[in-house]
Amino acid sequence: MAEKLPANSDSGTDSTEEEEEVEPKFKYQRIANDLKNILNADVVTCTAVHSKFLIFGTFRGRVYLLDHQGNSVESNLSSTEQHTHKVAVNQVDVDPKGEYVATCSDDGKVNITGLFSCENNQNLSFGKCIKVVALDPDPKSRIRRFIVGEDKLTLYERNLLKKLKPTELCAVEGSVLSICWQGNFVAWASHLGVRVYDLSEKCSLGLMKWEVPSQARLENFRCHLRWSNEHTLLIGWVDTIRICVIRKRNGIEAASSNLPGYVVDPVSTFQTTFYICGLAPLASNQLVVLGYRKERSATYKALRPVLCVIEYKMNSSEEICTDSLTLRGFEEYTVNDYSLGCIIEENRYFIVAPKDIVVASLIETDDRVEWLIKHSKFEEAIDLISTHGGSLPILSVARLYINHLLTLKQYEDAAKLCLRMLGNNKALWEEEVFKFVKCQQLRSVSAYLPTSEDCKLDPHVYEMVLYEFLKFDAKGFLNLIKEWPPQLYDGLAVINAIHDNFRKQNANELLESLALLYSYQGDFESALRMYLKLQNKDVFELIRRYELYDVISKLIIPLIHLDRDRAFKILLDKKKIKPEVVVHQLEQNQEYLYWFLDELHKINSSNVFQRKLVELYAKYDRSKLLPFLRRSKEYVIQDALAICKREGFYPEMVYLLGCMGGVEAVEALNIIIHSISDIEMAIEFCKEHNDNDLWNVLIDESIKQPEIVTKVFDGIVDYVNPEIVVSKIKLGQTIPNLRESVIKMLWHYNSQKEVLCTSHEIQLDDYFDSHSEVVAFRRRAQHVSYDHHCPQCHRPVLMKSTSHRNGLVAFKCGHIYHQLCIPGSTTIGQCGECNMGNSDRSEEE
Incomplete structure (x- = not known):
């Protein structure tokens, strides 16, 4: 089984200063199972990683094939002894398909072995130390080519007769220290630097000389080569990293026939604070680097190796995160004892030590969430789940976050989180609210409790909140009564609680609360009494809104005392309350009665209270008495005279006696x-x-x-x-x-x-x-024309026929009669037509 390995995140050195932990990039698992038994008796000298398995050579010359969990995998390697080297294995390589393995050793042998077939096996003996070997990375190849590095670089190709044809690619300055093959390009390191060979043009693209360390020899450090893609080469040697790009020469550069078609361009070079034990690509401009610290412990022992993520630019770099790894026996190892394998497509990195192999994987969402929760970074965990999902429900994280905030006594933040995360989940709300009950901090969550119909909590919840406010914050209690719909809680229970916990220092807030609660219950008379005790003018709005005119008949005097103008505005409206009712109540307070009757007289001068008004004017405002006596007629003069005599009001007596x-x-x-x-x-x-x-x-x-x-x-x-x-x-x-x-x-x-x-x-x-x-x-004289007609016979008054000529009678009203047409009874001085019209009008009248 795989064993989880904790890693400490730091800046690359053992510092005693406390620093905030940085979220790790990786999770680590130590490979165990059969590997553990193997390493009890042997040590790892080299590895090769495939997506299907892990293969490594040991100090004793053995080669093992394991799955990624450390379990042995049956293959030709485990069934024969001929594949065992006599001394430590220097390098192991595997083809892309995972079918063949190449190994080499100081015993001078190079073995190419089919894991599950012996058809193309090759065993070569060179009689000298062989440090490197590489198989053709072309997945279409059936192991027709491989490269062996000694004091020269040789390409071996198998022809149709299955015979090997060696081709010397390049004489090496010293010996080949490491090799890496990708497509048509082979990169290798020698004592002077790094070369890249183009197999298609059969030429070297040049030598990149490496700077000799000031305090060490270059050959004492393993050169680490890695192709991140077909044209990008990563080089890590001593404490320097160089990123190189293989590009085709442009037209001007290609004009010279003596130059290769491709050129190697270093695009970024930078140094690290540690010695490099391996490197691999991560993102487009990020590397994963295994490092060996330059410093030593107090006992001059080696420090823990580090796995570092570096972001690089042109000639600079920045360490994103650095994990210190506790590998078995790390105190005794040197820089060349470590190596780093990787599966680029899966972002998995194998950290290899002589007695230990640990797999580093980019942490997944669940791992990140787990780490964030462990380090109390709940907000980031919630954001992560919201964006990328995960197996852990977001509500579970939110509830843990709420618990954390309550522990820190950040009650307001916890309440806001409830609002944001719980939504309309009634059951969760009720569960979380009880956590605030234990802290006596229901006041903090009150503003965020759901109050809508689609998520109304149990009334007991709201009553608990109100009770806490009642105990500790009377003003806040009043505000809640105003804000919350009364349907949320049992109003009578809250009223009883107020009476049981009434405190004089909070009398105003509690009385107003009672007034509101009584209003919600429909007990408007009690509500009005509370407002009047408070001298709160909202009582008039309550009367208007609910038309409580029948209720106020017994509260008239307190209402006038509170606000005379607003009270009279109600009392003077006969449609709302009868004046007789008001007068009856105001008999107890003659001054208020005077004010009321005085205002009533202004809008209704014929009221039945004029005798009383005479007496009140005489008592409270004599200046209004005489104008009133002159203006009004409804009072009894004798009664008014008696009052004026009693008070000695002579001008008023004079007026009244004069009227008599x-x-x-x-x-x-x-x-x-x-x-x-x-x-x-x-x-x-x-x-x-x-x-x-x-x-x-x-x-x-x-x-x-x-x-x-x-x-x-x-x-x-x-x-x-x-x-x-x-x-x-x-x-x-x-x-x-x-x-x-x-x-x-x-x-x-x-x-x-x-x-x-x-x-x-x-x-x-x-x-x-x-x-x-x-x-x-x-x-x-009066003009007479042929147009005039006699009103009696309706003929023209002037006729051309002499037989009809006769005298005419003309009246100043304009009527002209034939003399013969005037009735005998008609007086000559009066027009019959006009008299008849006057008679008709008289009858109508």
């Missing part, structure tokens, strides 16, 4: 003279009533007070004969300024008399002038 006339008018005049002491008012009173008795009383009273006699004389000129006034003055009575007053009075009297006489004369002259004009008008 007779003796009462005299009493009114005496009040003016003796109580009010206003002679001008007395004179005006007498003028208003124009009663001789009143004038006599006024004159008699004025004679008794000589200082006011002259004022009376001035005021009575047009109303009383001056002789009467003068005759009442006693002989020898001293009256200041009497002479001037009498002269003035007589002058006014004579002037008035002259005006009257002149007016009379003018009137007579006008009359006679008008009469003369009428007479003259009536005596004028």
Whole structure:
């Protein structure tokens, strides 16, 4: 079985500083099963990876074929001894179809073995150390070609007679250290650098010399070659990586016949912080590199190898992530003990050590989700599942995230997550809400609870939320009562809870909440009482909305006290509430009653409460009393007079007594003279009533007070004969300024008399002038034409026949009669036609 291998992500060095963990690119599994038993007795020296299996050579010269889980696979390799080398196997290669394996060793042998057929097996002995061998990568090939590298590079081809034909491709500067074959291009490394050979043109494309390390020898490091595609070559040697592209020369370059048709262009070169043990392509501009750290441990042991993802550009690079790997025996290994195999199509990488083989695979969605959850990166996990799917339900991750946020006491964020992820899942909502109950944080989730009909939770849930607000946040409780539809919870239960937990410091919020709840329950009278306790003017809106005019009959005084104008707007509408009901309630508060009746009188002056209004004006606003008495006729004068007498309101008494006339008018005049002491008012009173008795009383009273006699004389000129006034003055009575007053009075009297006489004369002259004009008008001749017809016989009044000629009678109204046609009873001065019309109108009237 495969064993999962944990990997530590770091920046490439063992650092004691705490750094945030980076999401890994790979997951790791150690190959076990039969491999474990093999490595207990032997060590790996080289490997070749195929999509179907793994093949490796050992220090003892054996070659093993295993599946990717480490189980042995039956093949010709395991059935014969002839394929075993005497010493360590230097290189293993496999054809694309996975049918043939080539191995070489320091024993000088090269073996090409069919895994399941012996038809094309080859065993060659060179008598010298063979470090590299490569099979033809063409999948159509039946192992007709292979290359062997020693102190020269030789291509072996099998002809139709199955005989091998060797062709020396190139003499090597030293010996061949590594080889990699792709299509028509063969790349190999020597002690000087790397060459690429074009098999189709049978020429070398040039030598790329490698920089010699300052503190080591180049030949002490294995050169790692990998074709990422037919024209891109990856080279990793010591601590330098070079990306090369094989391109065809352009027209100008190809003009020289001495140059190959293709050229090798290095497109990117950069260094790493470690020695390179292998490399492979990942994405278009990314590499997977197995590295051996340059540093040593405190005991001068090797550090753990690293698997690094590098993103490269022209001449720079960036490490995307670096995993430190704990391979068996890593402390004892050197840089050349490691190698990296890969299956490019599957993005699987085989990290090979002498005693261990670990497979690194790009982590899948489920692995990424698992890692993100483990590292509390729930938001990223949710986004990942939303984008790429996965076996783990997104709701499961969301619920774990909610638990995590609650643990961190991030209650608001947890509530928002519930809204975002739970949707209309009623069951999940109810489960998650109870988590907030345990934290006493239902207040945090209240704003996000579903309240629509399609996802209405159990009423108990909403009641728990309200109860928590009631305990800890009365204002928030009120806001919820306003916002939530009352159908969500049991209103009576919430009302009882308020009464059980009523606190004076939160009285306003709780009373308003009660008012709303009572309204929702239809108990409007209780709701109104709550609003009135609060002195909240929303009570008027409640009355208007629900037309609670019958309910407010017992609450009239509190409503007026709250807002007189808005209360009267309702109370003065007879259609909503009868004035009798209002007056009955306001008997307890006479001032409010006065305000109400005063406003009622403005819109209805003929109401039955005028007697009461007289009394209220007398008590609260006397300035309105006299205008009211003058304007209104519905009150009882005797009652009003009694009130005014009681209060000593003389002007009002004068008006009322004057209305009564007779003796009462005299009493009114005496009040003016003796109580009010206003002679001008007395004179005006007498003028208003124009009663001789009143004038006599006024004159008699004025004679008794000589200082006011002259004022009376001035005021009575047009109303009383001056002789009467003068005759009442006693002989020898001293009256200041009497002479001037009498002269003035007589002058006014004579002037008035002259005006009257002149007016009379003018009137007579006008009359006679008008009469003369009428007479003259009536005596004028009147035009008579043939168009006129007699109203009686309807014939023309003028006839040409002499036999019908007779006298005519013409009236000023325009009618003309034949003299013979006028009825005998008709008076000559009156038109019969007009008289008949007047008679008809009289009858109609």
